Amino acid sequence: MELEYLVSTVLTILIPFYLTSFLLYIIRVVKGPTLSDRVLAVDSLGYDLAAFMVVLSVLLKAPLMIVSALALALWVYALDIYVAKYLEAREMGG
Amino acid sequence: MEPVAILLATAAALLSVIATYLAIEAKDLLVATVFSAVQSTAYALMYYILMAPDIVLVYVPVSVGLLPAVTILLIKKTERYER
Amino acid sequence: MISLLLVILGLTLIAIGVFFDFVGALGLLRLPNFYTRLHAATAGAIGGAVVPMLGASLLALGAEYLGPQRFFLAGAAFASSILLMILAQAGSHALARATYISQGAPLEPIEYDALRERGRGGS
Amino acid sequence: MSRLLNYLTVFALTYSFYVVFTGASTSFSLALGALASAAITVFATPLLISRELRLADVVRAAYLVAYYMYYMAVAEVEAHVGITRTVLSRRIRISPAIVEVPYYVRTSFGMTLIAGSITNTPGTVVVQVDTAGRVLYVHWLKAVTYRPEEARRYISEKFEEFAAKIFG
């Protein structure tokens, strides 16, 4: 019980910091100025959101939810590749 | 835990509104795609907090992994800027 | 005892992760152009995501109150941290290369550009 | 024989990842996972392996673990401290440059390991790679030198030592 209390307290304290950094990422997404900047910011946002989800699953005592966090971490990366492929201006998908 | 979680869900929902608005208003369709990915991410976080891991698992590959691919393909084959 | 140690280690790693997350976000805002922001984003991805995932995996190993499913958590978190190491660099590199080739972002400020010197920018 | 070894290696990689990923402890998971890994191995091995494997690969795995430890404990920490200083200082002082960094490993896996390590340490990002000339073009946040060999000493020498041992 002690352990649980410790973990919950520390993680709860960390949440505002997470939210702040998400806000900063979002400012970058909205501000741009170039497409690459936005994609980069979304990318980082996705990775950190995934990490945050992992933390949340510990916090909410639902370990089974972790796989879905992993899915987010993985497929935000896909956006990078698609945009990169577009920018390289060769045949897309081909 | 409940108040924190619902606060997060609210934040995600508000973020999704911003992202949706920007996605609809963006003239550059690629940027619109990126914003729609942000909106999907926000929804994914919301589903996660509302305890729906199955939905996150299907929503993320579809909405973040496949639909941007399809949309960017579409933009590549048609035109990038909304006229 | 060992579980307490694991938990504390895990929490520390997660806290470090939060810190780098913040650093990455701030760097993304403060640095002048896309290429420099890439470095901050790397800090956000490795320090801000891989490290806390490792931490969560340690934490899950220690936190017995999570029940038998905690091994699942630990394993998946560790596995995803490994995957992230591979993904993050590939993504950053792909984006940087594509942006360079398409001249999608201003290169300045830059002090020396070996690629232009070699004339391979368009390849 | 060596082809079989290829398949076995990929199978071992896949299956061990599966076991870690699922935290598998039940024979249900282990049995079905073995089946799935076998099927995936058959599909993925032709895509994955680009050279013949040798017996020394077991030793390499140990190097890989050692490398991972070193990398996380030393290289990453240094680089992170560096980027934190840069970002949190009042006036940002950077001297960005794209420099040439030559590499000498022969396989694409080794090159990728080096490039990945470089990119994954904040402060250096691989922008372009020239596989024919064996040169990585690295965007360096705080460039100290523009000379290729010297830059290699700063950026990738340590990585390459390990990469040479792991992937030849």
Place this chain on the structure above:
Amino acid sequence: MSDYFSLMFTVVLLSLVVNIGIALYGIFIKPSLVKKFIALTIFSDSINSFAIALGFRRVTGSYPGVAVLSDVPRGVEELRHFSTASVDPLPQALVLTAIVIGLAVYMFLTGLIMLYYRHYGTTRVDAARGGSRE
């Protein structure tokens, strides 16, 4: 605390409604087909989110759990306990179906828009009225 909770939850739902409104605006007013396509995805996602919100519930004393049994139950009591502490699984199943159906339609729509562009050389809907090769 209960008031705070329902207030926040209402905010979530209202944002979804606003999203629906914005997306409908995009679908009906924006001339570009690609923009319409993006708006369509947002629209149906928002509707799906409603269902997830419907399935959420509160549990006295703790946070509700996932609708997954963590281990093989040993008695009926365990199932009782599970059902008192878990969210509603049915909306999730429905949304799963709806997402897949949506994906199918989007895929087809993409192919159509590409063909449209080949025929008319633009993705504006009103441009088609000018006519092209018949």
Place this chain on the structure above:
Amino acid sequence: MLTAALLPLLLIGLAFALPAISLVVRNPRFFRIYAVTASLLALAMALDVAVGVYRTGVTYYLFGGFRPPLGIVYTIDKLGAVLGLLSIFILAMSTIYSTWMVRSRWEYLYYTALLALGAGSVGCLYTGDVFNFFVMLEVLSISAYVLVAFYRDNPRAVEASIRYSMVGMVATSFYLLSAFVIYGSFGTLNMADVALKARSPLAQIQYSGGVFGNVILSSALAIALSMWTFTFKAAIFPNHFWLPDANPEAPTPISALFVAVIDLIGAYGAIRYLYTIFGTGSVIEYLRSDIMLVLHVLGALSALVGALLLVVQTDVKKFIAYSTISHMGLAFMAFTLGTERGVVAAIVQLVSNSLSEALLFYSAGIAIVASGRAVEGLSTLRRYRLASVAFVVGLLNLFGVVPLFIGFWSKVLIFIAMVEVGYIASALVLVVSTGISGLGYVRLIRYLTRPSGSVREDGRLRDLRVPYVVISVVLLALVLLGALFIYLPEFRALLEVVGTEVLDYGKYVEAVLGGTFK
């Protein structure tokens, strides 16, 4: 009833198999025979279901063996059975007609979508589950999108398909939202269960207790949202715009199917929602009459708009599409009267309309092959006597002034129903729209009498056995229906029973939920 359960499964399963077979077999003749066999098999099954329903009353099938609110249940009453038979009949006819009309090296793709369309339609009619209705609606819709765009080299077909699918997706999403609303406040998805709880919110059913929210508000919301979808599917006035785009651009056999398979579902869904689920005695009784009135006015508007726009058309297929809008408007006007006679009239109108539109498309198809889609081209039909006779019969049936055909009687029934309720203005609308559209029909018949122009060289015109068979079967069905309706009171009774059953929700509920009352 196992046949009913297997019918959509079988149709879609046979559709699944086609692309797989195409990897091995290349002969187009095989695919034609396959599709025709499949649709005839489906017709036999639908007939079996209809006969069974008429023998034993409302029948049901439990999928997976779960009791109703827990699992999905197919509930087939006489309404569903009759309409199912109708739509599968037209499907079979269209499939046979397609073997003549559609010439493509990739015919199997066409037949795959066609069979899926049939599966979606019949699934919608048979299902007893609110959410399953949505899924079947999507099966139906997406196959329709595919079929509309089948002539992908035609820019207008692609454009029509885009418009149709964009707005169609929005419409079905609204239906989805209404299904969620129903689940949210009634706590169940089974139609019979919802119907029961809408009448007595305290009813306790096994597995699903009482209602869960503000039932009145949510019922109103659900009806509003789903009616949007149904008016879209049925092409009623503000949502009619897609039909004149999509219908003419589809291959002709599909155009013939549109009324019997897609518009029909709209009308069926509206009847199901307004009568069975939220019908008389339900908690929104007092709102219901307003909703009915709104739909009635919309129906009247679309009857008039359809009739007005029909007169000026120069394209045969567009002409028939606008005629569809007008007649669907009449059907909506009929069943929103709220009386048994109104429902019967609506069903007779649907049957007559489906058959005659199909007949028109089948016979006009020959003219289209011979000389294109312009109205003038109809004169070539004079060379093909059966087709021209069928075309005239179809037009007269739609016009509805010749008492030999069922079209006349359906309008008479609607007229009587309106006068009974005292809606004189609506009766006037009926007469006026008949008059206006009559102008168009007469104009079309005059084109038929013109001296025929030159005929395109087309291999299909050399062998007209297949379209003649189809045309004569549909013609026979139409004439036979009219004759039966006039001379056989028992047949009329058969149709009137449908109306009685629609108004009596009790049988529907009891058949499904009997035995699960706590």
Place this chain on the structure above:
Amino acid sequence: MKARELLIAISIALMVLLLAYVIELGGLGPLAPYALRDIARAYLEYVYNPWNVTASSMALEAVTAIVWDYRGLDTYFETSVLFVAIVGVATLYRGYRELRGLGGVGLSEIVKTSTRVLIPLILVAGASIAIHGHLTPGGGFQGGSFMAVLMVLLVVVFSLDYAFEKGLTSSRLLAIRSAGLVGILLTSVALLIAGVVAGAGAYVFQNMAREGSDLSMPSWFLDRPLGGTLFLFNVFESLAVVSGLTLTFIVLALRKEEVDQALATGEWCE
């Protein structure tokens, strides 16, 4: 034109306000209540219930149990919607041939090699999601789409040429997809066929023993529950989904030359 836009905007705004009003007054039922709907409680209590097998699907996860067992019909037709969409895309681009040697280069060597390493890892992760669909969150579609994204990445990172070379041709993908669908079809009627053969009663989509039917799929494999048809459905569905989505993407990603050649057939005849 402007007036029409204004009209649409106003009606949308009205709709939004109405929806908000209805939600505020509890039209969607009470939101986030403490009580659970009876039907949801029934699902949760029967999902793994050896004491009442006739209403149970013997799986640990409620969502997958609902998706494939309680509401299996929905999911069956959902798969068929996806199938019709794939057929639709194939219809739009019918007649294309896969051309080789159009010079696909793909992304840089680093990305290629990284993706190479990822292939088995992500595929096995997706397979694990599908295999454990009835035990942990996940299932056939989740696993399938998980793997499908990797396939799409593969096509993007390498090139279509490479994909064709390595055997990701559309006919082969179609064959895998059809095999998956046939598997789903057979699984859904397996017990019905067995019932007909044995002369016993059985239902379509039957899983465990039900009222009036004693036939049952196996519910246990080694040391974990198997959920009978659920496992089979998940495996077949993941196969069907991964091949179907990949096929669709490949058809959508066809290059200009291929589309030109497909559209050149010009078979529009009315």
